[in-house]
Amino acid sequence: MGQKNKPVPVIAIFDVGKTNKKLFLFDEQYQIVFERTARFTETVDEDGDPCENLESLRLSIFDSLREVFKKEEFEVKSINFTTYGASLVYLDKDGQPLGPLYNYLKPYPEELKRQFYAKYGGEEAFSNTTASPVLGSLNSGLQLYRMKHEKPELFKQIKYALHLPQYLSYLISGALYADLTSIGCHTALWNFKTQDYHEWVKAEGILDKLAPIATSDHVMPAAFPGNNYAVGIGFHDSSAALIPYLINFQEPFILLSTGTWCISLNPFNSTPLTVEELKNDCLCYLQFEGKPVKASRVFAGYEHEQQVKRIAAHFGGDVISYRNAVFDPGIIELLRKNGKRGQEPGPKPGSETIKESLFSKRNLSDYATDIIAYHQLMQDLVDQQCQATQRVLEGTKVKRIFVDGGFSKNAIFMNLLSAAFPELEVFAASMAQATAVGAALAIHKSWNTKPLPNDIIQLKFYSAAQHHY
Template structure:
């Protein structure tokens, strides 16, 4: 039997680490999942077990290379962002993979922003809200001032996707999708590194930038497969939509966070947008993507627990509640419109748990309307694609269609969008077929005619 040509994609999240093999039709033909126990850094703060991750990459690859059913043509990586691996001259890690949630020293924050123009001005130039360790450039700044000996020994600081790529290719590179994601490193007004990066000696620790669709050669003798430079996961998930749809759109990616990504809005962030959790990404072709974030998935989860406890029901009940336009009409007449957060509402005001649940989703959609509009206004966008958890929620989808009657609203279904995006970006390196145009399944939500 002839071996199937495939691409191997490592999709590394904070919790789950997955390896997928895709065939030339972008069908998953192999999948392996791993979870590692976190370790701690020198301060006792939890962090990724970098050595376990490194060994897992090699173990997984050995397994699939030994399998005669597959012929690996290329390998690529998509991982969570805001995480650096610091390596020495020999390529060995010098420090833990510090957690992006690690508390950041207040005095260093003040020192940094006072030196470089103040929080508002600096955040505007770098499209990076003040987020402490989540601004990965600030991790290097901290090391320079708190651990100068370590700073001297660092040959390269590689974002996690590029470190994993380095393990296989032996080549060190930086990638715009990682650099451009709230790192404090990139000046979006000049389309280059911010001046502080050179002034503080950080530039010398950063590897040369390559395009995100670059393909490197593997370091192992006799290897005939390509290695992608690696992707920041949020940018990878956008790639299938950019490949499949050319009319301007917004992707509303829903999970714990609901992120509105507008690849057709490259206007500079305003002070008000930054204060309301807007930021910019750089997509794989190097163009800015304006985005706004809401913590809606988390809020939904907490409030569903509150509803279930109050009405004595099971939270599973709310996984598939059908949309009822009559309930929405009734709520419009009777509920307080000055309350924007469902957490402020008194559950005794609702006749049933289903009525309360409709109000919860209505409140979330009202907040979503404001957040999405921040990146929508002034752009030619005609469509919203919703993927992730809320795309399967008929109340959310119907109310979103009502909130944006001038736009076409679609639920988008695609298995493993992040991994598929990392594969699509280097399509030519491994796939003999044309780019696919049928990997995203869409369900259209029209403005529902309300009953009188």
């Protein structure tokens, strides 16, 4: 008689992005052993603005779990959640959602915004205290303020307002908690100076509607049927992506997370934000142990996409081919000699606007080939990136920059970045699903019998002195 294999102990992680909703199962070595992706059609709120279909999301989570529990080859030990931030679910006294999950891009009424900031100390001082640039609906606390003033009847019925990761956790555990990584992501709820909720939260009667704060490694027993497993309280995705790095590296570092936005996260910088930094898109997050993380961001991935289309159209090239363009130090030398670097129109270092790169204003006829133009684009983007990264680097003992995401695979970007920071070690870091792994690592003790792994991040070193690969 063949003996039945013992089921593999796993953790289930729901990773909910704006577009893709993913479920991963990780084994004790943090390898993905099962994966499922879903996409839902957005619905609209009462004003006709697009918003997440909360009911589809809820049903999808239950369906996915039932499917996983049927798989005899796995034994689910724990479940955790990571989702995009700045989104709240309002629950009534029976724990049912009230109203839609409003989109964080929903336009915010100007008059109400003016009234709020006038009442609580003015935009500059308030933003500074809460480490939250003025972002309208992206400041999720202001969504609650709006509800109170525009829909007082509905506001009265709210028993709890939960950020999205905590709502998903509540669906499985039945327990209501708040989490610092969600509260600390530009919500305008948290006073970074007193490390507590800002006074307006109490003054407006919102504090009573917020669940108690639990620590990031807190787990609860599940209320959802299945086997005996633990449930984490969930995470804000940018903060979850930092966890693998914080666990693996003790020396101070910056994580440059690249995608549509390129975000420089410095967990070793807790100096208060200045007015100038806030104007230049710097913010603070709270990381999973509750310490502030200073961050700055540029729209570089988006800008790269737009400008590559312009280069391809001008030279008759192929947009895809530039991704694998080889770094040519000779071209960079040439561009420097010809003075095409930073001396032209566009923002000077330290100026107010770092939204667009210099490249958008350059004349493509000045370049003999598309590859030369592409090197110029990357140099301009890296110059802009350096300004942003420098803002969170200053005054700290950081020795290393880890780059993950799209640009970490771009040899020109990586070489230029290491040349721009010759005193630092610059690495391209690759790791499958850092956000989901972060949410799993946070509750490691609840499900994993093995020690914390120290080899899940692959690094490639770029030296400023190296010119050939």
